[in-house]
Amino acid sequence: MIEKKVDSIIAIYENSREDLNTIKIAGEFSKKLYRAKQYERAIDYTEYEISIYRKLNIKNNEYAKALYKLGFLYFKIQNFEESLRCYREVIALNVDDYSTARAYCELGKYYYSINDYFRSDEYYVYGISGLERFSNKNVLLIKYLNHALVLLNMSTPDSLDRAKELLDKVDQLFDQLPNYSIRDYRTFNNYYANYYSKLERYDFDKAKYYSNRNLNKAIQDKDSTFIYTSYVSLGDLYRDAQKEQQMDSAFFFLNEGIKYAIETEEKSTAYHQLSHYYFENNQFHDALDNIQKSLMESADLGSDMNALPELKKLKISDNQHNILLALIQKSTILIKLYEKENNKKHIELALSNLLSADTLVDILIDVSKEEGSRLYWREKASEIYLKGILVCKILKENEKAFYFSEKKKALLLTEDILENIDKSKLPDTVLALENNLKKQILDLENSILFSKNNDSIKLLENARFNLKQQYQKQEDSLRILFPAYYKDQETTEIVDLKNVQETMDEDGIIISYITNKDEYYDSFSAVYATLISKTQTEIIRIGKLSTLEKLVSAYRNRLSKPFETEQDRLAFQEIASELYALLIPKDKISMSLDQKHLVIVPDGTLQYIPFESLIVDKETNRYLIEDNEISYAYSMSFLQHNATVKRIPSKDIVTFAPISFDHDDLEEISNSSKEIEGITKSVTGDRYKNKEASKYNFLSNTDDHKIIHLATHANFSDNLQIAFHDTNLEYHELYTSRNQAELVVLSACNTSLGEIAEGEGVMSLARGFFYAGANTVISSLWNANDKSTSQIMESFYHNLEEGQTKSKALHNAKISYLKSASLSDASPHYWATFVLIGDAQTKLFPSNIFLYGILFSLLLALIISALLYFIKKR
DSSP states (O other): OOOHHHHHHHHHHHHTTTHHHHHHHHHHHHHHHHHTHHHHHHHHHHHHHHHHHHTOOSSSSHHHHHHHHHHHHHHHHTOOOHHHHHHHHHHHHHOOOOHHHHHHHHHHHHHHHHHOOOHHHHHHHHHHHHHHOOOOOHHHHHHHHHHHHHHHHHHHHHHEEEHHHHHHHHHHHHHHOOOOOHHHHHHHHHHHHHHSSSGGOOOOHHHHHHHHHHHHHHHHHTHHHHHHHHHHHHHHHHHHHHHHHHHHHHHHHHHHHHHHHOHHHHHHHHHHHHHHHHTTTTTTHHHHHHHHHHHHHHHHOOTTTTOOOOOOHHHSOOOHHHHHHHHHHHHHHHHHHHHHHHHHHHHHHHHHHHHHHHHHHHHHHHOOSHHHHHHHHHHHHHHHHHHHHHHHHHHOOOHHHHHHHHHHHSHHHHHHHHHHHHHTSOOOHHHHHHHHHHHHHHHHHHHHHHHHHHHHHHHHHHHHHHHHHHHHHHHHHHHHOOOOTSSSOOOOOOOOOOHHHHOOOOTTEEEEEEEEEOOOOOGGEEEEEEEOOOSSSEEEEEHHHHHHHHHHHHHHHHHHOOOSSSHHHHHHHHHHHHHHHSSSTTTOSSSTTTTOOOEEEEEGGGGGGSSSSSSEETTTEEGGGOEEEEEEEEOHHHHHTTTTTTTOOSEEEEEOOOOOOTTTTOOOOOOHHHHHHHHTTOOOOOEEEEEHHHHHHHHOSSSSSEEEEHHHEEEEEOOEEOOOSSEEEEEGGGEEEEEEESSEEETTTTTEEEEEEETTTTEHHHHHHHHHHHHHEEEEEEEHHHHHHOOOOOOOOHHHHHOOBHHHHHHHHHHHHHHHGGGGSHHHHHHSSSSEEEEOOOOOSHOOOOOOHHHHHHHHHHHHHHHHHHHHOO
16 A cells, blocks of 8 residues: 555656655655565565666766665575675775675675685775774674674684684673674673683683673573574583583583574574584484484485485585584584494495585585685585595595595696686787786785784785775676686596506606594594506595604604614614605505506695605614605695696706895805705706796796706795895795796705694695696705705706606605615715606606617617618619
């Protein structure tokens, strides 16, 4: 009835051409419909309101507010595409600062809804900085709370600190607002309880205080949402406390939470937490029943335990995070049930759920555009892959075991390499523009990382955000101009086991390790290895992760300095022998490893050690390098995909040796000059020494060489850097440089070290060079001694020039050094630091024997021709 009256009033104004009054009536009525939750009708009137603005060509602040309202209404009915279109138009108009700031926050809300947490964070930061200039404290309070939720989900040390800052600001706003929303206040208490329940910020008493403060008042007001929230928070808190008397309380609270759960997500979470409770009390069937109930709610599954979420539904689900956690938890329970009952059906079902979880991770990574979000989901997926290996070992599913092992390592780097290959097909001008924007963004990120001033950080973050917006606009326009390139790209293909074995040499063995630290269940913190020869595949359990990490730490400590006494040598021998027995347990391995080329695919802290110096035999003090040639790979998929990069350098080698440095009080490397001279005895090319070994010359003159050799300092402790004579090259600068190198040699300290990104690998300088185009990188695991380095490198390049493969050349150079050294000079500290990562089998230079063979054949052909000529003459 009211709607008809409004329509008739609008019609009167339309007929009399009083358009501004028409806008006013339509706008006010759409708000009334919104308050009545009639969102579809509210959209109709708002669309009409906007159409009049457009007819009059009015694009002022009122138009921006109407657009914002329309975006908000579309979000309410989950028409995200239209919602985003409206918000982006508000931002593009930029005629009303308040609406623009709110639009940024709404985009942050959207990115949170699709689990791209790090991108959501950036939009909230930018939007809130705009809102803080206005006096609407109620809106600001809500945005603070929304942003705090994003940061709590990110759960990094930095994000938790920032979440606490926001919650403290909210606390202050409550004191300033006489009529704040009680629901906002309860949300605030809930988030504080969440904050103090985090492992990194755990405080049982504070978390309990905030949950109880909510619960008591919510019960009085019969607020079922916050009764549920408080009960489940308390149940989770008491369960984590792991004390017998508190476990009974946990059970009570969780069951009470289920009684008050109304929404699908609420029920899913409550059943999931109850499943954890039963699991920790070894009541595995009850745990399984409850996790199935959780999936029935979040993934719309029935009660059939064998049912799995449909791919189509997974892609559009707004409960993806909960579904992922539930699938992993269900697999974990099934593994435990198998161990208890030896029922093969349990372990087969566990595998199905792990594969479904793996598919969901691919979906989550695909929609996440920010690198932080992609790494976040890679970390979350880590336990899928270890449990996948465990299950495949039981089922003797070698193909799938290899798949899980590959999936855990360097997947994002592989995707980036393939994207670079595709982008090389775009025009040079486009690539240059994109690279310039990317460089500016990375420079700002580096500045933010090391800035100490909060005001400066804020300015830098705003500048970075604006550049990212430019970058996104360019990407969007390129999608229109180059649709063939920007077609939907599939997830990076994992090479299959059969393909790998077909391309292997008879003397090759791959040993791919996989580690996982499970913060909930220690029994799943373990290490496995998959061993692959041309005809065999074996999966073995190495042991507990804690045992391995303790040995790795002791081993690295002993490698960090040369032997000074016989006691030092014996102590190293003991640790290196024990670690060898753990990592390569001959009693568990049926295939022969003798005199084989071992390709080690390490994981976790194994990426920080050389296998070459492991002790095979304590009686003879024989190192593994004396039995086996060894190289390393991020993954076999990375090896194969990286080999498809087109490299056509026209020059052999470029070397850089700053020797002395004009910055950071760096010590002179006197032997680096000798190192370069030794190299040029075998391979000649471009040389940059002293002042010529500058950062500018490196960035300008390394894109057309088969080999890039750097004899300099490097730093990995607080910021990855390579030192040149004039200044440092920052790690991020490698990501906007390009090379065509078959081999990069980083004859510097700690170039294989960096922070481990769980599920992806070490963020090292070596990784940066691979991103820039390298096929193989030789890098170091600790501070290299310049004298022994010079000797090993001279021998290495001589071996390359003789026609040996990259791996064989380095292997023989180390063996040669080991045979010539004695006493302390023979310590692994001097010769084991350099490791070869990537392609190992390519010969960079034809062997002399091959050349001699060609010359001999030509000479023989000439002699035969001459003889035939004289015979004919006669």
